[in-house]
Amino acid sequence: MHFTMGIDQERLVADFMTLVSIGSPSRDEAHVAAYIRGVVEELGFTVEEDGAADDVQGNSGNLIVRVPGTNERQSTILLMAHMDTVSPGYGIQPIRLNDRITSDGKTILGADDKAAIAGLLHMLRILRMTKEPHPALEIVFTVSEEAGLLGAKALQRESLASSYGFVFDSAGPLGFIVTEGPAQAKLQAIVNGRAAHAGIAPEKGINAITIAANAISRMHLGRVDEYTTANVGRIAGGFATNIVCDRVEINAEVRSLHDEGLQRERLAMSASLEQAAQDIGGTVDLHWIDSYPAFTLPADSFLRSVVVNAMEHIDISPIFGATGGGSDANIIAGKGIPVANLALGYQQNHTLEEWISLHDLMKGAELMLEIVRECQKLECAYPTPGALGQFA
Ligand SMILES: [Zn+2]
Incomplete structure (x- = not known):
């Protein structure tokens, strides 16, 4: 077993392979949602499913995992990924060859966005294991992102307590931070x-x-x-x-x-x-x-420093840039929760050639953990719920 900064590579890879092999094209996320629920509940956290299934005409709503913070005076932080994939997304056979994971060429891989789901689940495992102090977290797994950000649109703002957050769903190399999107x-x-x-x-x-x-x-x-x-x-x-x-x-x-x-x-x-x-x-x-709506991450946003600091700790070089596409980040920011959107390094997503390196899969999970740790540091410095949100 290899441990790097708390990440158990073999366990993470196994989880990722299982997640991608559970087909979940938009509106058919129920099976992957059940798997996520199983993992999360086994760790002792609660999972809620919202009413988005009706809105998007799918078989699952968005999942919201609420992780109580160790200090209740701090802000709640949103972490997001989507559960659905594009097609062809049934019968995915992930293949691990040398330092990459690909599909067998007949389907997409679905690392978009299951690399994020695997990372977030792994991060939860580690928080459970280390029992380290952390802020309250709301981890949201959306449905029907690929069908037009429908799950995020259906998400009720009032169901979230988060002051700010991080979306893990962008094309581009690991380290890429979306500064603006149309x-x-x-x-x-x-x-x-x-x-x-x-x-x-x-x-x-x-x-x-x-x-x-x-x-x-x-x-x-x-x-x-x-x-x-x-x-x-x-x-x-x-x-x-x-x-x-x-x-x-x-x-x-x-x-x-x-x-x-x-x-x-x-x-x-x-x-x-x-x-x-x-x-x-x-x-x-x-x-x-x-x-x-349009998405921007202002140059003076403290979310940038959170991400850059977290990346520095684990030797990821931050790359700032614009994107031409939309993501759940546009919708969530539009609902008034400032978010940063980060890439996890999956390549050629939405094609049969989609792949991700083992290195990036692992580093992505590590990045999530570091971001939570960095938020904890900042929240200790500004211990008023929501205080930092205004600088986001
Ligand atoms: Zn995506």
């Missing part, structure tokens, strides 16, 4: 024209494809500015060459690191469609969905 909004547009025989009475028709084409040609797409991107990702409509097309469906998105940029490009995209329809007498129905 807000995203999605558009479903229906363009309505009027059908007519294309040969006999074309002047009676209003061609929805023409409207869509004109609108799209006027949109700002691609990299709109330094902070903002926009894309038309899907278009469908029409039946035959002899019918003037009366209906086209368009799906598009806008992302921006700034909420103003998002609003501006949303309005511009809507206006292009409305104008193009008006030009030839058609109409549009626009349905916008706010996927998630």
Whole structure:
């Protein structure tokens, strides 16, 4: 058995292999949730399941593990990972070869985000073993993250006592700390024209494809500015060459690191469609969905120093950077709990080539433990619940 700073590598790897082999594509997290519950309850902690199953139409809600602190005057700290995976995610056969773990090539591996779950469970084991003082923890395992951050969205703010926290779910090398991530909004547009025989009475028709084409040609797409991107990702409509097309469906998105940029490009995209329809007498129905708000970890946030200090103790070099994707961190920060989002070193996630090194799997668990220890230090220095949250 190898012990490094309290981490039992063989046990951690075994736990990880078990977790990934329990298939849990979004909305089917019940089996992995039951496994997590078993481990947590055996350690003597309580697990609650919230009502998110109904909201996301899945077979499990979010799990909330409440770990009482050794000093009740301190803040509660949130630690988060998601239980679901993308597909193909059933029948995962993890393979350990030299210093890496991969799938057998027929499925994803699911290290996104089970490396985080394995690490958090291991961290709990160690806290139990060492009986060291630590702040109160709320460890939240969400559902349906990959389906659009649905579990985090359904999570009730009032069910959490946390003042601040850490999300372990980012692509990138171990040590990567997300400094900003874009807000995203999605558009479903229906363009309505009027059908007519294309040969006999074309002047009676209003061609929805023409409207869509004109609108799209006027949109700002691609990299709109330094902070903002926009894309038309899907278009469908029409039946035959002899019918003037009366209906086209368009799906598009806008992302921006700034909420103003998002609003501006949303309005511009809507206006292009409305104008193009008006030009030839058609109409549009626009349905916008706010996927998630922008995420920032300010340069002076004390969460940064917690993470950097924790990394220093265990020889991980911090790497700060922006991400183009959304995560549970966007939603939780949007609910008013400041969080940092950290990468655990899994590579090529969402592909059949996904892998993680044994080194990173172990270091990730160690990092979680160090972060909790660093929070304990800080909380002892500022022993008022929530005092540090205002600097986050
Ligand atoms: Zn993930």
